[in-house]
Amino acid sequence: MGVEGIGASVVRKEDRRFITGKGRYVDDIKLVGMTHAHFIRSPHAHAKIKSIDTSEAMKMPGVVGVLTGQQLVDDKIGNLICGWAITSKDGTGMKMGAWPAMAPETVRFVGQAVAVVIAETKNQARDAAEAVVVNYEELPAVPDIRAAIAPGAPQLHPEAPGNVIYDWTIGDEGATDAAFKAAANVVSLDITNNRLVPNAMEPRAAIAEYNEPEEHFTLYTTSQNPHVARLVLSAFYNIAQEHKLRVVAPDVGGGFGSKIFIYPEEMVALWASKKVGRPVKWTGDRTEAFLTDAHGRDHLTKAEMAFDKDNKITGLRVKTYANLGGYMSLFSSSVPTYLYATLLSGQYNIPNIFAEVISVYTNTVPVDAYRGAGRPEASFVVERLMETAARQLKVDPAELRKKNFITQFPHQTPVIMAYDIGDFHASLDAAMKAIDYAGFPARKAKAKSEGKLRGIGISCYIEACGIAPSKAVGSLGAGVGLWESAEVRVNPVGTIEILTGSHSHGQGHETTFCQLIADRLGVPISQVSIVHGDTDKVQFGMGTYGSRSAAVGLTAILKAMEKVEAKAKKIAAHQLEASENDIVIENGEFKVAGTDKSLALPMVALAAYTAHNLPDGMEPGLKEGAFYDPTNFTFPAGAYICEMEVDAGTGKSTFVNFVAADDFGRLINPMIVEGQVHGGLAQGIGQALLENAAYDASGQLLTASFMDYAMPRADDLPSFKLSHTTTLCPGNPLGVKGCGEAGAIGASAAVINAITDAIGNNKLEMPATPDRVWHAIHG
Amino acid sequence: MSTVKLTVNGKAVSAEVEDRTLLVHLLRDHLNLTGTHVGCDTSQCGACVVHIDGRAVKSCTVLAGQAAGSNVTTIEGIAKGDELHPMQAAFRDNHGLQCGYCTPGMIMSAIDIVHRHSGQLDEETVRHELEGNICRCTGYHNIVKAVLDAAGRMKVAQAAE
Numbered sequence: 001m002g003v004e005g006i007g008a009s010v011v012r013k014e015d016r017r018f019i020t021g022k023g024r025y026v027d028d029i030k031l032v033g034m035t036h037a038h039f040i041r042s043p044h045a046h047a048k049i050k051s052i053d054t055s056e057a058m059k060m061p062g063v064v065g066v067l068t069g070q071q072l073v074d075d076k077i078g079n080l081i082c083g084w085a086i087t088s089k090d091g092t093g094m095k096m097g098a099w100p101a102m103a104p105e106t107v108r109f110v111g112q113a114v115a116v117v118i119a120e121t122k123n124q125a126r127d128a129a130e131a132v133v134v135n136y137e138e139l140p141a142v143p144d145i146r147a148a149i150a151p152g153a154p155q156l157h158p159e160a161p162g163n164v165i166y167d168w169t170i171g172d173e174g175a176t177d178a179a180f181k182a183a184a185n186v187v188s189l190d191i192t193n194n195r196l197v198p199n200a201m202e203p204r205a206a207i208a209e210y211n212e213p214e215e216h217f218t219l220y221t222t223s224q225n226p227h228v229a230r231l232v233l234s235a236f237y238n239i240a241q242e243h244k245l246r247v248v249a250p251d252v253g254g255g256f257g258s259k260i261f262i263y264p265e266e267m268v269a270l271w272a273s274k275k276v277g278r279p280v281k282w283t284g285d286r287t288e289a290f291l292t293d294a295h296g297r298d299h300l301t302k303a304e305m306a307f308d309k310d311n312k313i314t315g316l317r318v319k320t321y322a323n324l325g326g327y328m329s330l331f332s333s334s335v336p337t338y339l340y341a342t343l344l345s346g347q348y349n350i351p352n353i354f355a356e357v358i359s360v361y362t363n364t365v366p367v368d369a370y371r372g373a374g375r376p377e378a379s380f381v382v383e384r385l386m387e388t389a390a391r392q393l394k395v396d397p398a399e400l401r402k403k404n405f406i407t408q409f410p411h412q413t414p415v416i417m418a419y420d421i422g423d424f425h426a427s428l429d430a431a432m433k434a435i436d437y438a439g440f441p442a443r444k445a446k447a448k449s450e451g452k453l454r455g456i457g458i459s460c461y462i463e464a465c466g467i468a469p470s471k472a473v474g475s476l477g478a479g480v481g482l483w484e485s486a487e488v489r490v491n492p493v494g495t496i497e498i499l500t501g502s503h504s505h506g507q508g509h510e511t512t513f514c515q516l517i518a519d520r521l522g523v524p525i526s527q528v529s530i531v532h533g534d535t536d537k538v539q540f541g542m543g544t545y546g547s548r549s550a551a552v553g554l555t556a557i558l559k560a561m562e563k564v565e566a567k568a569k570k571i572a573a574h575q576l577e578a579s580e581n582d583i584v585i586e587n588g589e590f591k592v593a594g595t596d597k598s599l600a601l602p603m604v605a606l607a608a609y610t611a612h613n614l615p616d617g618m619e620p621g622l623k624e625g626a627f628y629d630p631t632n633f634t635f636p637a638g639a640y641i642c643e644m645e646v647d648a649g650t651g652k653s654t655f656v657n658f659v660a661a662d663d664f665g666r667l668i669n670p671m672i673v674e675g676q677v678h679g680g681l682a683q684g685i686g687q688a689l690l691e692n693a694a695y696d697a698s699g700q701l702l703t704a705s706f707m708d709y710a711m712p713r714a715d716d717l718p719s720f721k722l723s724h725t726t727t728l729c730p731g732n733p734l735g736v737k738g739c740g741e742a743g744a745i746g747a748s749a750a751v752i753n754a755i756t757d758a759i760g761n762n763k764l765e766m767p768a769t770p771d772r773v774w775h776a777i778h779g
Numbered sequence: 780m781s782t783v784k785l786t787v788n789g790k791a792v793s794a795e796v797e798d799r800t801l802l803v804h805l806l807r808d809h810l811n812l813t814g815t816h817v818g819c820d821t822s823q824c825g826a827c828v829v830h831i832d833g834r835a836v837k838s839c840t841v842l843a844g845q846a847a848g849s850n851v852t853t854i855e856g857i858a859k860g861d862e863l864h865p866m867q868a869a870f871r872d873n874h875g876l877q878c879g880y881c882t883p884g885m886i887m888s889a890i891d892i893v894h895r896h897s898g899q900l901d902e903e904t905v906r907h908e909l910e911g912n913i914c915r916c917t918g919y920h921n922i923v924k925a926v927l928d929a930a931g932r933m934k935v936a937q938a939a940e
Contacts (some may be wrong), residue, residue, distance in 0.1 A: 011871055011872060011874075012874065014879075015870070015871040015876060016871070017879075018876055018879030018882050018883075019854075019863065019867040019870050019871055019876065019879075019882060019883075019886065020854065020855065020858055020867065021812070021813070021814015021815070021855040021883050022814065022852065022855075023814070023855035023879045024813075024881075025813075025816075025880065027807075027813075027817075028807075028813035123797065123799070199915055200880075201816075201824065201826060201878065201880040201881045201913065201914065201915050201916075202816070202817045202818070202878065202880040203817075203818070251879065252878065253816075253878045253880030253881075254877070254878040254880060254915050254916055255881065284818035284820065285817075285819075285820045286818065286820045287820055287822075290901040375868070412911075482932055505878055506878030506879070506916045507877070508876035508877070513785070550904055611893070639861075646823070671874050672874065674874075675874045675877060675916075675917060675920075675921060676917035678917055678920040678921065679877065679915070679916045679917055679918045680918075680919055682915075682917075682918030682919070683915075683918075691937075705819070705820070705821045705823070706819050706821055706823035706824060706913065707821050707823060711823075711913050711915070711936070712919075713909070713910045713913065713917075713919075714905070714906040714909035714910060714912075714914075714922070714923065715903075715906040715907050715909070715910055717906075717918060717919055717920075719902065719920055719923065720918070743918075764833075
């Protein structure tokens with residue numbers, strides 16, 4: 001592998017700028033003549049806007065302009081879109097209500113923008129915002145799923161009767177019902193998958209600049225996918241044409257899904273920069289992040305699993321209500337359907353599955369993809385059911401899982417997915433060994449003698465990553481293809497630039513992508529640069545989410561590299577008067593196999609650009625591009641086991657041990673992979689123990705700051721014990737599967753299984769706070 | 780408006796600011812020291828931690844005027860030229876950062892933690908002491924490793940001086 005090649009834990013190239021305070025995030029950028037935007041947001045969850053009076057605000061010091069939703073309408077700026085069409089079981093399309101970037105008539109969640117003040121300074125904009133008078137007529141609000149589907153509930157959008165966006169099904173209902181009728185045992189669970197706030201540490205921000213003579217916009221924004229942002233902004237919102245809009249996503253401080261989407265603030269900043277003729281900057285504060293970043297999860301589910309007399313699973317039936325908030329965010333419709341129900345087979349042979357998903361509007365922040373996006377919810381359903389079944393059937397939970405594991409690949413599940421490869425026994429065995437599963441009964445007994453409740457919980461997750469084969473997702477309703485593109489430029493002096501449509505906001509691409517080049521050419525990674533996050537530099541890209549950057553983005557780079565290498569070999573062969581087939585690449589040299597003749601990469605590159613002596617008919621230069629469209633999803637999988645001790649007196653749960661055994665296929669940089677797992681586990685554990693976005697009955701978000709929303713802190717978490725088992729992904733030449741979401745997908749079920757095991761009561765909802773655990777123990 | 784004079788990273792500086800200006804905004808907006816970040820509005824996240832007269836302080840809880848006459852050190856001021864501070868090096872070597880946004884505050888807090896405990900740290904103490912700094916990327920696992928590693932490095936560096 002070499003010290004910097006694939007498989008080496010290379011220290012990150014990008015770190016130096018971050019540890020010295022020289023990172024460049026959107027809010028760090030200042031433009032000449034820049035103004036500042038502050039949004040006026042609805043204090044009501046549901047209301048009609050009777051009037052907006054901006055006259056006093058306009059007179060305030062430093063104010064450049066005050067703009068309202070009605071002006072957006074007047075300028076024919078388009079409404080926000082949802083890019084994935086879902087068809088209901090009755091054949092009708094999804095019932096999407098209009099979402100204007102600033103509301104002209106009706107607000108449907110607390111925090112929805114109704115107007116914006118543009119001023120010379122941020123403080124002046126804030127001061128003037130206080131002087132904007134908005135007259136609302138309050139309407140009854142629907143704060144959660146139960147309220148939304150109640151008979152006679154207030155209606156949010158005229159397009160969606162009963163607040164239902166779609167009622168979608170997957171699988172064979174008749175066959176599944178028959179399996180339940182014939183079952184020896186049935187296990188059932190009601191599950192609330194709690195609503196979460198992504199909370200990347202960098203709040204969203206945008207700077208827009210309009211160049212009037214060129215009719216050209218530049219947008220600096222906190223995006224995971226700047227090209228998708230440009231496409232959506234130009235194709236749907238009537239703000240700028242694609243060739244007249246440059247989108248730059250510089251250093252971005254975390255995303256976790258929340259920075260995939262195109263939000264009202266970016267649209268308004270662009271539009272306003274033209275209106276006021278000055279650059280406009282908006283930087284959200286944390287409260288705005290809570291009130292406007294797309295939230296995650298928020299499902300109510302009833303799930304049942306049928307078993308035969310030998311404890312083999314014969315059927316799974318799931319009915320889920322998903323809360324999509326007040327409006328349909330960019331990919332919201334796909335999360336509780338194709339990213340959720342298609343993973344309900346878990347790691348198990350389940351011959352019959354039927355799932356129904358009903359998505360509803362509520363007067364809350366829009367809900368969309370958050371780390372794992374649908375797959376954590378699916379994994380939680382399946383792994384809580386397996387644990388519950390083991391207890392009900394009085395068998396060991398590890399044995400019940402092993403009895404039902406899929407062992408033959410490829411495996412077609414009844415819910416679309418075709419698992420290509422895996423070894424679920426290997427990962428569970430590795431995790432059981434790491435935590436000394438066999439020794440648990442003795443540890444539990446010892447803890448009991450000390451007055452403590454000890455529990456152990458398993459979670460065997462699988463996810464579909466490497467998102468996604470374009471043709472497949474197109475047939476399922478996606479509005480975009482999910483390939484990736486790359487370009488490899490070898491400069492005349494032999495240094496290399498990799499242009500990629502993937503975007504790094506913490507994942508370490510500037511290191512891992514260089515490792516591929518080091519591996520292929522044997523050059524040091526210091527000679528390679530990664531260029532990303534700028535639509536003017538990189539031709540196109542679909543961005544980073546769904547654990548896709550290695551499986552799809554890096555494979556695109558590999559495809560471009562193969563073209564570069566093929567041309568470089570032709571040039572070297574010509575220069576060395578050898579056969580192209582005899583050229584091998586080693587340590588940055590093009591060598592004629594079996595001889596001492598060689599040409600260093602810089603000499604080959606120079607020859608390509610001087611073009612003095614190239615093979616007849618060859619174009620000068622050494623630069624190639626590639627688009628790569630995956631043939632299948634990838635299927636990272638693994639086993640997490642958590643051992644917890646619960647204090648019956650206080651209800652407080654304490655980690656004894658948390659082990660993870662993951663199969664991500666080939667690891668490019670194990671150090672970075674483990675960092676991704678740590679972070680994912682923290683978010684999964686955060687969901688299980690701490691985090692919850694809570695609304696009151698009137699639709700006010702009660703947890704709208706870090707004072708109220710329990711983010712995991714260092715002393716809430718244990719150190720993790722990680723290991724890897726490996727089956728190489730057959731779907732891509734690198735054999736990689738993706739690692740970014742696994743922790744968040746698998747961890748929460750392991751924690752809840754452990755606590756419910758400890759306390760001997762299976763009825764426990766997330767987050768399992770000491771209060772809830774105490775009540776579960778004492779009633 | 781007031782004129783605030785203080786020392787930042789060893790240099791005497793002066794800025795004309797509104798009285799309500801927070802130290803973090805003086806640093807970022809007036810002195811262009813954008814390494815100090817703002818991650819919340821309730822003094823919870825710690826992305827803005829700097830040292831005032833050698834003590835770690837959240838610069839979003841201090842008015843610029845309150846820092847007048849003091850000696851402020853930011854993330855930009857802890858390396859000696861090309862030579863990283865041992866805490867910076869330990870964060871890099873232990874993969875103690877991902878997106879980098881919380882990192883400056885983490886590093887400034889962590890240096891203070893090591894100083895206050897005279898380098899005598901264990902995992903539990905580090906985790907407890909980091910409660911004023913939120914990271915969403917790393918799960919803290921490698922941050923804790925980095926701080927423990929740096930405590931050792933700082934002791935060696937101190938002994939060498």
